Amino acid sequence: MTDGGVRAAERLQEDRVLLGRTSTAERVAAILRQRITEGLFEPGTRLSEESIGAALGVSRNTLREAFRLLSHEGLLVHELNRGVFVRRLTADDVVDLYRLRRLIECAAIREGGRPSGETLAALRGAVNDAERAAAERRWEDVGTANMLFHQAIVELAGSSRLDEMMRQVLAELRLSFLAMKNPRAFHEPYLWRNRDILKLVEAGDTPGAERLLADYLSDAERQLVQAHS
């Protein structure tokens, strides 16, 4: 094989993740995740193996695997011999989740070196997506884009495990967003604040970005805690 061929083959290795086929259980989990986060299944409701399995056309065994995936994400809670339920978050849960967000996101900004081109693109893309969604009055999508922005913030640290932890925190947090009756009033203001944070990150002003981020998180926590009590 030529040198060029070797180099091309090496580059292809990066595409292996794109090639990742998904099992039926994972696809089922993705569907349920979507339905839960959009509020079709309210927190506390039980997800019957039989009815959902029949509705989706998958076997009980496969559905159970999907349930287990979502339980590990924190979206469902599994009670032995009783089934799985959509998680119901308490105010304490929200406090705990925001404690983790502060810890994870601030550490990522503080200890993350120069942002790679890839994450920088992700940050800008998330802000742009949020603005576009806001312009079209799709407030749920604004929330999603905002969350992707913060996921990208964590990527600054360059730790795959930290990324995974953040993913989990945000997945749970989505449940708490369901409690906000006015999505626009809740999500829209953070759009501007994210853009401000992005500017400081781009300028290399780490302490400033961390300060803005901390304020952001405190405000969001306050709103959500109030909605959960």
Add this chain to the structure above:
Amino acid sequence: MTDGGVRAAERLQEDRVLLGRTSTAERVAAILRQRITEGLFEPGTRLSEESIGAALGVSRNTLREAFRLLSHEGLLVHELNRGVFVRRLTADDVVDLYRLRRLIECAAIREGGRPSGETLAALRGAVNDAERAAAERRWEDVGTANMLFHQAIVELAGSSRLDEMMRQVLAELRLSFLAMKNPRAFHEPYLWRNRDILKLVEAGDTPGAERLLADYLSDAERQLVQAHS
């Protein structure tokens, strides 16, 4: 019901978690976890559904649920249509894991308020267990007790989710301990360092404890990274 009866019933609610029975899949996962961390299954080996299922006398479906649990803990990696393998940690993995340990444990010490009687007992118990194991030359158990000590450190923060994250980090880290050929030389020194950290925590010297802890983690990381390259 009398007032006393009501109060007693309320207190019983705290015991509900103790009542948690375990499914077969969870018990199977516990067995496999034990076997993996004690090195019976070396990193990289494939765990066949058929042979292990037959050996343990459980069906393939149940075994697959156990595999999924351990995959989420990071002990196994699942490759579609190829099966599950005992995770093989790289030097990069060790670096990442220690970055998380520093973040989690230092934050727990820094932000944790007065230690509750319960966690204080756990901290002392872990140190005592480690010393007893060392006296009896059970070096693997010394390592286990040391890890329980650091788990208790994280409990200082009082965050159930942080506890869970730490559990996961330590579970993966166990895999890296397998690479150390001399368990005594590796585990024994940390016994004294843990006792020193405990003293400072008891004395309320938070910054001092954090400093000792950071040194501890740096040294351990260095040893493990070397063993993984």
Add this chain to the structure above:
DNA sequence: AACATAAGGATCGTTCAACGATCTGACAAT
């Protein structure tokens, strides 16, 4: 000899049907 192709076996992914175990709710007995 190097490469491409094909065949075969092993293992996984998924489904299905079945039975025992457990939970829940309702009704009867005290």
Add this chain to the structure above:
DNA sequence: ATTGTCAGATCGTTGAACGATCCTTATGTT
């Protein structure tokens, strides 16, 4: 009102089955 009992619903687990995918080996081609 409390307790005991029972039936229905649902979960936990099993075993068998079949297609899909991967790996290895054998075969053929250049």
